Structure formats: structure tokens, C-alpha cells
Amino acid sequence: MALTGAFVRAALLEQTERTRHCSKADIEQFIEESELKILALESQINALMELRDSQRACVLALKHIVSPIRTLPVELLVEIFELAIEDRTHIDDVHRISQVCSDWRQAAHGTPRLWTRTLRVKLCKGDEVDGLKAWLARSAPLPIRISFPPESGDIDVNILVEVLRVATRWRSLKLGCTLPRWLVRQLSKCRLNSLEDLDLEIIHDNETNSIPISFTTVPRLRKLIINLIDFPAAPQPLVPWVQLTDLTISNRDHDVIFGILAQCANLIAASVTTGGRQLPQVRRDIVILSQLHTLSLLFECRYSVARHITPFFDNLSTPVLRSLCVKFDDRAQWTQAHFTAFQLRAQCNITQLEFARTNWYIARDPLLTSDDLGAIIRYAPSLTHLKLTGCGNAFDDAFIRTLYANYKDGVAPLVPHLHNLVLGSRSRTFSDDILAGMIASRWWTDTQLVPPTVARWTHVKLDIGRNYWSTQFVDILKDIPSDVLVLS
Template identity: 30%
Template sequence: MHWPNSHIFYDILAQTASPGFAIHAQSQLEEAEQQLTQMTAQTDPLCQASQQLVARIAALKYAVSPIRKLPADILLEIFSRVEDGHDWSRFHHLSTNAHFRHVFRLASVCSYWRQLLLTAPRMWPTTVALQTSGFISFPQHFDVVNTLLQRSNPYLLNITVDGLRRDVGTYLHSLVISIAMNVAHRWRSLRMEFDFVPFLRHAQTPGPLIHLTEISLHGMDWNETDQPSAFFLDAPKLTRVLLRTSNTTKLLLPWSQLTKLHLEGVESPGFLAVLEQCISVVNLHLVGYICDEDAIATSALSATVSLVYLTHLQLSVTEDHCTFDPLFRHFTFPSLINLNLNPADALADDLLEFEIGDFFPSFLARCSALRNLTILSSNMNETALDDILRNIPSLTSLTLSACFNCVDDAFFERLTYRATDLVPPAPCLQRLHLESVTDRYSQDVVLAMVRSRWWTDDTLLPTPRVARWERIYICGCFPPEVVLSDAFRAAMAELCSEGLVFEVKERR
């Protein structure tokens, strides 16, 4: 601390090591408090003598307080629980963020606390976001960041480099990158929110990144002449990757060990060859479309490639009427549970249309564990949807949204169960969600479909070949307007009273 009477505080603290101090300190404290009470009543409480007594009382209280007897590890645990609306493990922008205000205050109490905090790595940042904004005129702040990172050693780090500003010089950019690179051996996760390719062109391989488990690389724009980079290849614990790139094959990664992959830029040539290497992937999100070159390359292949651990797959198109059909033709995912097809920007006013492709139904037939299928904004017709229904024997939940050309009476009739059906379509289906579909169906056909797959717990029926409905939701979007008949509303209410969640939205 740096106030006029700080010497009094430190003098008292220096006496705490003397024998018998604790015995006399309490009486000294009581005497000082009495003196302060008398002096305050007689003189100005802000006078120098009063302030000296205040400093003496504060030092004595601290000297005899129980916290002085706590072991260092307990004291640090208390320090770590001091909150200011922030997580102390996070450090963002030094010039504007007060994440460490309390750390600095605690370090100012006494030399013991200061030394304790300075030598306690867990009190210092392990999640760091670096950017040039805020440091344009003060590059010396980077020295402070380096110091704080050194104090957190040997703890592993989560590093984010924000989008670097184009209006600042390369000097500051190099400072930002050098800070991140200086602690590469401690990376646990790395997020680069800018084009990292110019750096990779000249970077040396950092050696084994033995702690790195996750990377997120944005906007990687490769030239045709760029050589593939092995910067992240030697990362034995790397399992989670988000990659936005103009060329998937330019960045060499340990594809075979990845379990979660979000890949944007799959339209680059050679993508399918990369995907074949992802033999351990469990969760996969692909954004783009399969380019013609990959389609030609896979057309000559007779055997399909199986990714046996994949359970969650999301495919998002970035161009209108684009397809992932080569993927559907070339791959099989026997453990796939959840499949979502949608435009990349699902919140856009004008949705792109997903092209299902000719091989999608046969692809579904190979996904024998599939439980949940969601298709958003597809231009498929009634025939394509009928083919899908014939190839989803394990599906329990089907969601169609903004699919304007496929839902009609034939769709509901196809899902209507008849005891004579030897192989009923979608026999395990329990949840049906139709939203923003055209109103090309009759209420009687819908009701017949619902009743054919519904029974109460106490109803005695021959063993059905289909599952019982759990939830049905239907909402159209275009004229003709839907006005539910009284009979339909009454039937819907009766089914709901029996336990079915059943809702059809009216449009007036």
C-alpha cells in the first residue's frame, strides 16, 4: 500500500515474528481503539494523529486476525473465490478489462500476500485473448501480457488471437503472434480469428504440441502455390477442430484422431480424401458442397468408406441447389444417430435450397442406427420424400421445415399404418414436426394417419409393426388458408386428452 502512514502498518507486521507478540497485540489494539474514540470526540477525525491511530489499529487487527494463521494453500483458495463478476481464469484486454483488479489489491496488502500471489500460477491468466485493438499506441502493454503469462506457468493455456486490425502495422501483428508462439508448448486450445496462412508460409514447425486438444482457425485463404503446412500435425492430443479454409488439403492435421470436426470449405478439391482419414470422428459438421472434381473422383470407386464412430452429422450448403450427393454415395455411417441438412445461414430471409440428390435414400438405408432426421429448406418433391420414408427403418423423429414441394396427402397416406403392411414405412417413427410446409393435404387424411399409429395404454390390440406416436406438430405457411373443422378440432382434443401431443396450426 502507498498511503502516508503505510510505514506504521509495515512496522507492526514486522513485529509479528517476535516472541509473545500475540499476547500483547490484543491489549495494544484495545488501547488504540480507546484512544481513537477519545480523540475523535475532541478533535478533527481527519487530523494526522487520528489517521496514524487508524493505521495502527488496521495493522494490529490484521496481525491478530485468524487469516494470518491460515496455510498458504488455504489462503490462496480464499483468494481464488474473490469475485468481481468475472472468472479470474480469463484474461482479455488489459487496457480495458478489470479481471485482475482484486488480485492486484490483494497483492498490495502486505509483502507476504504479494509474494504468495506472485508465486501462485493458478491466480494468473490461463485463458488469454490477444488483439491489436487497444495497444496501437502502447505496444509496451504486450510486455505486461507476457509477464502475466509467465506467472501462470506451468498451467496450460487457452489462447485466442482476435481478428487483427488491418490499419495497424506488421510490427504489432508480429508482437501478437510472437506472444502466442512463445507459449506454444503450453497450448491447450488455440483460436485464430484471422487469416493465419501468411504466418504459416514462413513459420517453422513448433515441435510436438503435446498439450493441444482443440484448435479453431478462421478464414484461412490459401494460394494454389502454397505448400501444405505441417504446423499442427504433431499434436497427439488434438481431437477437436474448427476449420474455415479455402483449401482443406493445404493444412496437414492428424485427421485420424479427431473426434469433433467443424469444416467450412468442403468445396475445395480433395475434400473427400481428407474425410476418409477421419476414422475416429464422432461429431461432424460440414459447410459448403462437394465440388465436381470430388464427384468425378468418387464415381469410379465401388466400395464405400465407413466411419464407424460417427453419431452426429450436420450438412450445411452455402450455394443454392448444391448437394452433398458424392458424400452420400461414397460413405456409410453405421452408428449415425442424428442427421441435420440445412442452409449455412438458417436465419436468412431468403433460404438457400438443399439438393437432396439421387443417392440420399440409399445412404439412409446404410445408416441403420439413425434416430433423428432434420431437413431444412429442401426442394425435394413427393417422390424423393417417399423414397426417404422407405429407407428410415430406425428413425424415431422426423423434422421437415421450409420443404415446400413434398408434403401432401400422399405423404400422410404413406405414413398411415395398415395391418396388412408387411414392411410399413418408418416403423419406429414417434415424433413428426412439419413447419412452413404447404397446405396440400386434407384434414381427414392427417387424422387417419394419426389414429392408425395411436392407441392408449389400456387398448388391447394385436402387436403392431409400428411405434406409437408421441408428438405431432404441423404448421403450414402458404395459402390456401387452413381452417380446422369442428370435427377435426374435437378429434385432436380427444387424442390430446389420451396423452398424445398433437397440434395443427390454423392460418386465418
Template identity: 30%
Template sequence: MQAADSPDVLFSQLIQLPTTTSETQAKTLIAASEANIARIESQIRDLERLRDRERGVIARLRMAIAPVNKLPAELLVEIFSLVCCWHWSSFNYGKERVKKVHKLSQVCAYWRRVVHTTPRLFRESLVFRLQKTPDADYLAVTKQWLERSSPYSIPIHLENWGEKWRSVDAGPLMDIMSATAHRWNSATFRLSSLDVLRRIRTVSLPSLRTFDLSSGDNKHHELTRPLLTAPHLKTVTLRTCRTSKFVLPWAQITVLDIDDDDPLECLNALVQCTSVTHATIETPPWKEPPDMSQRPMTTLSRLEELTIDFEYHNMRGDLTGPFFAYLSLPALKKLKITMDMGDLWSSVDFSGLQRRSPNIDHLTLVGCELDTNDLLAVLQNAPSLVDLDMELCRFCLDDSIILGLQYVPTQTPILAPKLQRFSMSYAGSSFDEDDLDAMDGRAAPPPPSVSPWSKTPARRNHPCYRVIVSAFPKVKCAAECERWGAGK
């Protein structure tokens, strides 16, 4: 019977029947076979579900006995922190960190619970660079991330900079960020318009210690008023216009970094910082003498380190002296001045600053066009100077300076009596190298009040000369100065 019902037998019988009868019987057989297929497929699906369920049981059991699930949450958190740690080679650290935290939370329910309940994984800086207005999903994820960092203090960084980004609405994102403003320990803003700062609605910024602002907006300076409620704000960086007009707790700032195209604005901002200890100023010099006849002398009694970079501007004859004429810096230790080689050096103003700042022990001059008399004045007013570094100061070194720095028992007063290291590059060629050699040939050691020094590192171990004077040999100096148009 089974053989008679086989497909081959049925097929041979059907082709012997009349056409109408064979067609009907074929359709009946097709329907029966399709029904059988459906029943078999249903059974297969049921079996697959049973198989998958058993596989799930096996996976859960294996996960339950896996070594990683035997780790206490505290140790797992340390591992997660290492996975998400800072990579100095990465330029997209914030984005990569978000991806890593997300991946860790997707491994299993246990890991998700550990990640979501570990605020330290969410307290690192996120850089929001808005090239388009953020949508609802972006805002929701940002809100969750910031909320999960509680109660830690956090850094925030928002960039909405450039003409092409002016149409981007950063307000909704700032609303979410400002909800955590009481936990900000640093705030960095790169903004086309300061108007977005209106969204910072807080009664206090108790954790804020660092503020960094870059903006070309010169109209909304009062919008930094919330920073007056930051009692621990000490470090401020400003790349702005009309800098001195910002509403800031100037008197409590200790570290100041300013970049403004108006040197008077930089000076006015600096003198407001009566507690400043370290200051960096970047600005062009004055193109014509400013009216400072009514300006009082300002003493910054705590300033220990000052760097002034008069930006390259491809002009000659510009003025830097007014920046020094009205400052008294009695605690100043380190001073670095960078100038365009066309700027005018004011020996009178700088010597006045030196006399009012007698504790300068490290002085660096870059691109300053001093002549021999100017350098002599610098050395004559440097009672505490230990380290003098001069780069691209092309016309100031000659034999009289070199001889003046040698120890001579009958010579009084002694130039820069505490000088230990004198480094010059591109120093010119108006000196005799034999005079440099003579500095190594001093037969008697200098008295205790005069620091010993030598010309080259090779003589560092000489019994009478312990420190270094580094100067290019005459031939090298002449060649370099000729390249700069100063060789003779």
C-alpha cells in the same frame, strides 16, 4: 508593548514617518512576517507528517485485525475466483477479467501476494484482438499473465483478421504465446495470413485438445504441421480454403466442423477422419457434376452424427447428390441436411447412403425439394428411423404417404416400421385431412414391431397411441404454400 507592536499601531506610526523611513521599516516588517510564515508552514508540514504517520499506523492496525485478513489464503482464493467468474451476458469477458484481477491485486500487499501466487486466476481464456501492433508494455503484461498461469493448461485466442489488420505484426505476441504452447488445451486463431503460425516453435503440444482456425489464406497449409505433435487433439473447427490440404492428425479427430466454399474439399477432409464421431459440414453444392469416376467408397465406421448445410447461394439446379454417393456410415444415428430449395435432390444417391447406413434413427431435412416418390424412397429405406423432421419440404406430402404410414394388418412391407415422431412444416396441400384423422381412428393397436403414434399432442394420452406426429392442418399448409408460390 504588545499593543504598540500590533499591526494597526505599526501601520498608524508608519504613515506619520517621512516617506523614506516608512518604506524601509515596512520592508523589514514584511521580511520578518514572511520568515514567520515559512517557519509556521514548516511546523505545519511536520505536524501533517506526524498526523499521516499516525493515520498509517491506525490503518495498518485496523487492517491487521480486520476479518478479511483472518481468512486463510485458500478461502480468499475461492472468493477471488467467484469475483472473476464468467458472466454470460458479457461480450468483453476477457478484458473485464483482467481488470478484476488487477483491482484485487491493488487492495493490499497481502491480496497482491495471494493473487500473484494463484495460477488458477490466470488460466482462463484471453482473447487477443490485434487492431494494431502491440507495444513493449502490452507484450510484457501478456508474458507475466501467461507465466503466472503455470502449471495449468490454458486456452489461447488470437485474432488478426481482415484487410485493415494485415499491417499488424502479430509475430512478437505469438512468440510470447508459443512459449506456453506445451500448456495449450485449446487454440483459436482468426488470421488474415497463416504466416504467423511459423512462430509456433515447440517439440510437442501434449495438452492440446481443441483447434479452431479461420483464415482466407490458401497458401500456407503446411504451417499447421506442429499440430501433428498433439496426441490428444480431438476437436477441430476449420473456416478455411482448400481445407483438405492442411497438415493435421486427421485420423485421430473425433469432432469435425468444416466451412469451405468447395464441397469436394469438405468431402476430402471428412474422409480423412477415420475416427470421427460427429461432423458438421457447411458448403455450397456443386454447380455442375464433378468427375468422381475414380473415387472409392469410403467407410467411416464411427460416425454417429452428421450435419450438412448446403449454403444458400441463390441458384437453382445445383447438385448435392455427389456428397452422399461415396460414403458408407454404418454407425450413423442422426443426420441433418439443409438445402437451398432450388437444389436438386438425388433420390438414388441418398437411398444408397441409407442402405449403407441402416442405423439412422433421427433424420432432419430442411429446404429439400423432394417429391412424393422421393419421400417414399426415404421411408422405404429407413428400417431404424424413429424421428423424422421435415421443414420447407413443400411438395412431398400427399395422401399416399399418409396412408402408407397407417398400420394396416395386410400391408407389407411397413414404411419406417419404427417411426414414432413425424414432424412436417410447410408440407403443401396435396393431402386430405381426413386421412390424417384416420390415423387416430385405428381400432386395433399395432403389433409390437410397429411403433404407435398419434396426429396431435392432444391425443398423446390415448391408450393406444403414445407418441406424436406433428403436422400443420390442411388449411394452414395451403396458406403457407401459397405464400411460397406452391399453393393450389
């Protein structure tokens, strides 16, 4: 304890009174005796402090023993570990967890699933072999996900050997676009009995007569992401297309796209990125994907050339399609007749539709008109979700009136099952009162008589440029909860 001024003054007064009649020798003797007492007291204090610290350590140890975290079953503790590990930092996270204490380390090392998230393996002397070997051993015997990033240097054979040693456990494999072709061929020859997902790009080399890469002995392969670079010298890989249920493919040549889709009879979900090149006017067999439920199309019209994208739909039939997303850039052109025929071949079963312009911040003529949108929903009687991004010019008063839920001249309202609407646009081509009236016509409270004609809104999001709404608009829609009607 530090000596305060008041404490010193009080001691000075006390000792002055005590030694008033003492000689200097007596005072010096008092000082010596007091210093000895101080040493004795400090010794006792040190002993007491050591005893106190010892007792504190005992208390902390006992609290640790009875703490809730130590009473948790190992299974529950591992679940907490898994929730604390993030995909982006999973390597650091799992190592940090295993260094907290010996119990946690034992639990982490004894739980293979904590070590099975995507492992990015750098083959060009970027990884420590011993650390990689330990990681792979801790994940056994579960399937693992492996990613080989693009490489430009010499391959470290020791790292490659360790990874190939567990090839039978690869569940997911991603190959960087600059890996040498000989390496990809070596990987494809492995026993990939557990492989379900494959992410593959054509390799950037100058081989003009190279043998195609063959991933044919993959009995469990179901999902493929493949970027077919537009180099005619690069042969297409050999893949068991008929096994696939999920395909993501990129190539600007429609012939290549349809040639592959024709082999994928069991697709359930597909995502296609292609150019807007119009197909030659020759008769082609329509590709029928009889099990396809989800389709996403991205049209990229390169070199600032306007292209019609809807002829793509002439060669495609999807009778059980439920979800369709069409994205396009500002150079795409639309012909409604092609898309209407496609909708009819889909037997009007589509429930989710999305149209998005990828660069809608550029001022250009609209791809879709109000009449186009009206025709689209007219042939989508099962529609429940509609999302329009960058199609604001088509979302005008005329189109909005087609969505009114009221009977008119004995005609039932269109899209009676629609309950989710998302609109993103930088321009307003509609009147607030027209839009508010349409939204209100498809809403009612629980205390009101439920109209039998249409579904009630579950989500309406309006992200509009010049984001302000008239008093009339707000007043008409005041009864709709803010979690249903989102004005952002």
C-alpha cells in the same frame, strides 16, 4: 429537524406570554442565553451522531462477519464465481469479481480455472502486455484456449512472445484468416502438447509455391475446423487426420473433401460444407467411415446453377451412422436412388434425420417430393427424431398417411420408434384432419391401453405459415399436453 409553521407559532405564543412584562434588555439577554444553549445542544448532537455512525459501522462489520457468504467454503464460493462468469464477458466479469474485496480477490487469483476461458489475443498492439502476462500466469498450470483474430497491421513482438511462452498449455487454438502465413508457420512449430481443438483457415496471401502449413506434432489433437479457401495456389495444411474424431470442413470441391475424409478413419462426428457440383462419372473408391455417428452436410450451389447433390452420397459409407442433417439451398436437386443406396450402406441404423432448406422463404420448386420422403423413412426403421424445415411441399396428405400408426392390410406401421417430430414451413400442403389423425394415432394417455406398435410422442412442434388450426384439429388433439404438442 426542520422547523414547521405550527412549531414556530407555538413557540411565539409561549415566549410572548413569558416576556409580557420584560424590558428589551431582558429579552436580548434571553436571546443570547438561548443561542448559547443551541450551540451546546448542537455540540452534543454532533457527538451523538458520530457515536451513532460509529455504532452503525460496527453493526455492519459484525453483520458482514456473520453473513452466509463469509461462512461459505472457498470451493463453493469459487463455484458461484464460475456460474456468474459469462463466456462473452468473462474478462470483465472475473476482474469485477476480484475487485469486490481482498478475500474475493485472493480466491479468484488462486483459482486458475476462472482464467482459462477463450482468450482473444490481439497481436497488432491491441493488448496490454502486463495485463496479458498476469492473466496467463493466473491460469497456470491449466490448459487454456487461445484465439488470434484476423489482423492487418504490424505484429507486436512483446505480445507474441508472451503468448508463445505458454504454447505448451494451449488446449484450443483459433487462427484468423488474415494472419500472415509466416506467423502461422511459427505457431505450428511450437510444442503443442496440450492442443485438442484447432480452428484453421487457409491464409489469404498470394504465395503460389508456398510450403504447406504443418500441424503434425500435435499428439492430442482430436477436433479440427478447417476452411479450405478455393484457391488452387494455397496448399492444403498437413494435419494428423487419422487422430481426428471431430471434423468441420468447408470446400466446394468434392475431390478435396473425399481426399481428406479418406484419411480420417476414426471420425465420430463430421460437418461438411461443399458445393453441389456433380462428380465426374468415373469409378471412385467409397470412403468408409466406420465409426462416424453424426454427420451434417451443407450444400451450397453457387452462381444460381442447379446442381444434383445426392451423387455426393455415392462415395460415402457410414455403417454406424445415427444422426444425419442435410441442408441445401434453393438450387439443389435431389435423386432419391443415390440416397437410398447410402441409407442401405448405413444399415438402416439412423435414428435422427433433419432436412432443411436454407432459404426456404424463396418460392421455388421443392427439392424433396412426398415420394422422396416416403422412401427415406421406409429405409429408416430405427428413426426416432425427424425434423423438416422448408420442405412443406413434401409434407402432404400422402406422406402423412405413411406415418399413421394403425396396421393396414397386415402391414406394420413405418418408423415405429418415431417420437419426436419438428416441422417448419411457410406453406400448408396438408389437411388439418389428416395431420391430426396421424398425430393422434401415435398418442395415448397413461390410463389407456398402451398400443404395442409404436412409440408415444415426446415432442411435436408445428411451425406452419398461416398459423391457425381448425376446430376439428384442436378437438382431435385436445388430450395431448401442451408441452408435448407445440403449435407455434
